[in-house]
Each structure stands twice: as C-alpha cells, then as structure tokens.
Amino acid sequence: MNLEPKINFAVTPLLRIAYEEHGPASGDPIILLHGFPYDPRAFDEIAPALAQRGYRVIVPYLRGYGPTRFNNPAILRSGQQAALAQDLLDLMETLSIPQAALCGYDWGGRAACIVAALWPERVRCLVTGDGYNLQDIARSTQPLAPETEHRLWYQYYFHTARGVEGLTRNRRELCELLWRLWSPTWTRGAELYPLSAASFDNPDFVDVVIHSYRHRFMYAPGDPTLEWMEEKLAAQPAISVPSISLCGADDGVGPAPEHDQDVEHFTGFYERRVLAGVGHNIPQEAPEATLKALLDLLEG
Template structure:
C-alpha cells in the first residue's frame, strides 16, 4: 500500500477543505479535481510527476468526500454544479492562488469548466474529462436515446427514497459497481478501489450525492445563495481558456460520440483526444496521457 501524501486543511465560506499538496511552494499552480465516485487517489501517478517538474500541485477532496467537512449544520448539503464551482473558486482564494491550470473529470471536471467559463482570468489552461461539462439543466427532462437512458439508471435510482436508502446502506458496494460498469476494460480498477472507498464514508456523502442528481433534473431546489451562478450557467457560457478534452473510448456511462459535439462551446484553443481502452476514471486509467496534456498547456 503506497504512503498517502500529507493532508492539509483550508477553510472556505462553507467547508473545511482537506487537500494534498505537492511540489515547491513557488511552483506553477496546478489544481487536480476528482469526480464521483472517486477521490484524490486518481492523481497519484500525476501529482508527483508534476511536482518533479517544478509545479505546485493541490489535490482537494470535494464536498462530501474524505476528510472535507461542512463548517456547520446550517450549510446546505448541496451537490449542484454551482456549489462545486464556488468551492473551487473559494479554495483558490483561501490559498491565495491567483491563477492555475486545472484538470478534472466528472464532478471535478464540471467545477473546472465552470470556473474556466465564468472566471477565465483565474485559469491558465484546462484539461477536461469529456469536454464541456456544464449542465444544461433546462433541457434535463428531454428524453434521451434508450441506450443513454439505460446508462443513467443510477441517477433515476437516486431520485427515489429507495435510492437514498440503498446508497446509505451499501455505499461502498454501490460505488464499486459503478467503477466496474464505467471502466469495463480497466484491469487494475478492482485492486485499487479499496484505496478510494474510505472517502465515501464521509457523513455528508449521501446527502451531497442525492442532491446533485436530483438538482440537475429539477427535482430538488438549489441553494438560494448560488442562484446567480446557476443563472449564468443556464446561458451555457463558452470556455475561452486553452483546453484539452480527454475522453475514454470505453467509458461505460458516457462514451464519446464520433462527432465532437462539444467543440462549439470552446472559443479558444481546443483539442479533443479519445483514449482507446480507457473508461470514465481518466486520470487513474490514463495517467501518462493526462500528464502530457497538462504539460502541453503548461509549456
């Protein structure tokens, strides 16, 4: 079992964010963001390599994961996209990071895309798992092709009380199933799952996850304090910062289409790269490709 990096904490308006840090304190800033249901272990082969090249790398635990905690009981356990983005922005503010290169996938990719779109002055470059990750909530209730609906079964499950109870009772087994379904060709996945599974024991994990998947379908109200951000996101703002999109060809929940439908959302440098034999957990399944994309943007 590898030795876990040292853990640090910083307080934002809603959270005590736990994070890992690598590299010289005056290095080029890079922030790496995990998704659902994953954690910072996804970047174990990337963060040290960036640090060796002189970068200062931060890898936070998102709200509801690992040691990250809400500061009090009154803070809404929101999992909506605006909350994830505000967390990232406040994380940067709290650590006095004026501008950073961001990488993220799934929930973390959504946070990175939003900050890149709405606060581009804070982002030098973006490596996004699966392109434009900003939700178009107004269109969320439009029916999708049957094969897509089938892959989203877990989201519909979370809309029910049975789903809440099931995730509460079986969170580790449930997330392990998603790992296997979403990364069907990842041979190392089963042996690595145990390193990330403890992060799902966070006392707010279920509440944040359930709210995330209900809010995006308009089945749960958002945090009123985040309404201005959600209003800006409803316009589907373009991303102007230099971006590389990495897509897993074997992604079991969102396989990349042959035609890149996300290119229209990027107004600056943009390149999509489809990774053969890679599923949903892009940085952990394809660390070299992720590292190379980051280094290209950092050059």
Template sequence: MAEPRVPVRHVRTPVLDIAYEEHGPPDGEAVVLLHGFPYDPRCYDAMAASLAPEGLRVIVPYLRGYGPTRFHDAGTMRSGQQAAIAHDLLALLDALSIERAALVGYDWGGRAACIVAALWPERVRCLVSGCGYAIQDIARSVEPLPPEQEHRFWYQYYFHGRRGRDGLAANRHALGRLLWTLWSPTFRFDEQTYAETAASFDNPDFVDIVVHSYRHRFGYAPGDPALEETERRLAAQPVISVPTIALWGADDGVDPPPAADTDAGRFTGGYERRVLPGVGHDIPREAPEAALAALRDLLHG
C-alpha cells in the first residue's frame, strides 16, 4: 500500500502563493526538490519518502503555473522565463526562512536550481542537476542545431505560434502524455500515475506560462521588465561554484547526454557527470536511487 501523502502547504512570496509539500523535521537541513515541464511534485515521491527519515527537511514546491500555486495579482505578467522560475525559488527559500539548501532539479526545476547556484551560491549547499548546466544562452538560441536535436525540440517550436498555444490549451493532458512517452521511451507508466501529475496542468496560468517560457528562450517574447537585470547576468553564462553532480538519462528522448562532457568547464566547485543507463528524462521518478545516491554523496562526501 502506498504511503499517504503529506498535506499541501502554502507560503506567500512577493509574487506568488506557492503550494509545496514538506517532509521530515522542520529543523532539519533543507533539501528542495524541483520538478520540470510537464511534471509536478509526484516525480519526487520516492526520493522524499527516503530522505525524510534521514532527518532532512524536504521541500517539494509546485512551480508557477502548476497545481495549487497561484499569483496574487491578476495583472502580474505570466512569465515562464528562466529568471522568473529562479526568483520564485529564491523567494521560497526566503519565505520559509531557509538560509541555505541542497537543490535537486531537472528540466525547468534544474534550470532554476542552476541559476540560484550560479548567482546566489551562498544560498546553496550543493546541487544535483538533471542534464547538467541548464542556464539558457538566449543570444545563441537562433543558431541551428543538428537535425536530430531540432527534431527533438519540435514541441518548443510548436508553441511559438497560435496553433501551438491553442493546441496546448485544448490538449494539455494528451500532449503531456505524448512527451512523457517520447522523452522516457523505456519507462512504463500507467494511466493513474500520469493522471495524478496531469491534474497539475489544469492550473489557470499553465498555458500562458508554458507558452511564454518557450517563446522567451528563443527571443520571440519580451521578458518581465523586473527581471531584466537577472537576465543580463545570465547572458554572461556564469559558472556554478557549488559542489555539483550532473545526472543524465542515457535514454533521454529530448536531451540525451553528449558523448563528450561539454559542461565540465562551467562548474568550479567540484563536479561529476553520471550517465544513467536505461533512464530517460524524468530522472527522479525513473531512477530515484541514483538521484538519492548523488545527493547523499554531496551531503556526506
């Protein structure tokens, strides 16, 4: 029988009412687990259940546009840009009075974790990042990629036009299921597992935030003016100085590991790349023990 889920909590930040789940003692060392698109905190259930008995305070938030997380103001820009997700993470740490945390993330969550580790390293004990250095280089985003990778990014280009936005609005659950299948081709999930996560896509801001994310990263949509300074800093592709283990799924259908480790020079505080055989994009759900091992190695190494 599955373990009962912890209740969803809420914390107020300057922009959002962030919904999150918390496991373990409130005075334990903080670990924040960050999901991506199209996922939600359910991908971390196995990890959270293992970490809490170790005395760690485990925080698993719903990103902006997912689940019960909501904006305070209807007039706030529904930005999905990388700086917005990072500032949400920083604001969450502040609101929960967490001075320093271990960060685990992949996809959008990995990007937020990489940015906070790069720009505010004093707030980060260590980092486990799915797919390595995830900070977008927007200035180079229009440069063509090898055809195989262009093909993998079809969904991003789909969202650049009205047809894609309308398609996401009408078919968000079916589209998410397709992406799960394409990105984790060796992972077998049942409909209940998918439905538990897909419910988070019914957030009223989901479509606007997803579409903005995939337009902004290619320079096709303006960002939030309040985040311009952060985006300027990110344009310099800052190094990450906290101890990091980068996890890559060998079977990842959207962002497979390159044969050569091109990220090594971007990490200056201790770095290791681990490629996981038989694992796709949803690393914490498909390989929780490998993700746990990476985090424990950083915390206790």
C-alpha cells in the first residue's frame, strides 16, 4: 500500500480544490479540515496513521490556501461559513463520497459542524475543535467580555483598510504572530510554521480572510446564492451525529471554559475533552489525542 500523500485536484462548481490523499481509495473516507492560518501540515502525524489502518484520508486546502484556486475571477472571494460548508459538500460530491468521518478545527471545524448539522446523513462521525463552531451572526455585534474582545483584536483589525494592507504586506509575519499568541505553550511552532507559511501566498488568501472576518460581524454581504444556508444556520441547528469536541486548555484565542457551553447543541453521542498544555492548533499540537478521538468514534 502506498502511504505517501498524493496531491490531487477536484474541480467543483466554484473551485479547483487541491487535496492530499493518503491510504487506499477503497478505504472508508475521512476528511481532515484545517483552519486559519494553518494548512494540511496540521495533520501530518495523523493522516498516515489513519492510512495505515486502511482508511482513505482526504486533506484539502481550503479556499484561499495553497494550490486551491477559484474557477472564475468573477466569483466572490467569500470566506463566510456557508461557503466553507458548501466547498466541503462539493468536494464530497466530486469525489463520489456519500458519507465521511469529519475532523476539523477553526474554519475547517466550522465547515464540518455545518455539514454535520444540516446533512447528518453525510457524516459518519465528527471530531470538532472547540465544540459547536456555527457562527451566531445575528448576535455578533453584541460586545463581549473585555478579555475576550482583547483576544479578537485581529478580527477587528481586518475590518479596517489598515488591516487589509497589513495582511497583504505582512501576511507571513502576522500569521506567525497568531501562531505564537494562540499556542503560547507549544514548543514546536517556530520549527513547523515555515512548512505552512507558503500556503498563505495564495492570490486569494487576503480577500477570503478579510471577507470571512467582516461577514461574521455583518460588515460585508455574503454570497447571495448561499443566503438560504445562512438562514438555516441562523437557527443554530443541533448536531446529531456522534461527536467528540477537543478543546485546548491553553488556547490563546478561545480558552476552554470550565463549563461546557456547547453541550446543548449536540443531541447524539457527545463528549468534550479538554487537552492540557494544548493551544489552538489542536491536531498539530496534539496529534495522538486527535487520532484517538477519531478512532474512538470509528472503532470504539
């Protein structure tokens, strides 16, 4: 069996999605989804281990990252939550995957959670970084606790023209700073960051990132063709598929609260695991815990 990853491309209605593939094509599919500002390198210690167990492992580059490209210059470079979920659905359709196990965090976790909530028949099980990742956009303009607002400084920065220029000029330095701030106790960030940084040179990276952080605060309109999905997400639908939430105890952007605030959003099997000494980049910082969560759901 060839366990080396292959970079393939799936042409969907909007994108030419680059994805790395591990394991046999006949294996039960697992899709691993990275976040911002990360890329498939987050799963380098997880994907091969799953492939060795006979799973077909798909690790896509999200829109705006790495070799993934839009099919047409006229397509809105949207980073809204519905666009990420639609990309995941389109990828599954193009690869003829009727159902898959999903594992994602940050942006990738949002896509996985949305598909699990709205299309549960497509999801065998779910490992989600930081629980219920659907945005409650209608309440996004309400001020949060000052410490939380402080941690979200980068989002407010991206609401400004200065932030757009800053991300354009300094994307590698800015993203490296976020890695350090969000994973303050992780010792391998400086070593591993250069392996992911090139993915942020994608020509659509800035536009997608800026739109993502503006749309979620209602400062930018979304893709009109996805408004139907955003309306469904506004109802904060429950997730019924078997799910495990992994939360970093040292997460610098969203530290795990003592009380699980997401449990009410899960109606099927659900377990929350808080990982000591782990920050925001959960699969790369805690590959063994991430792998165990997936296998507990798949084989436990």
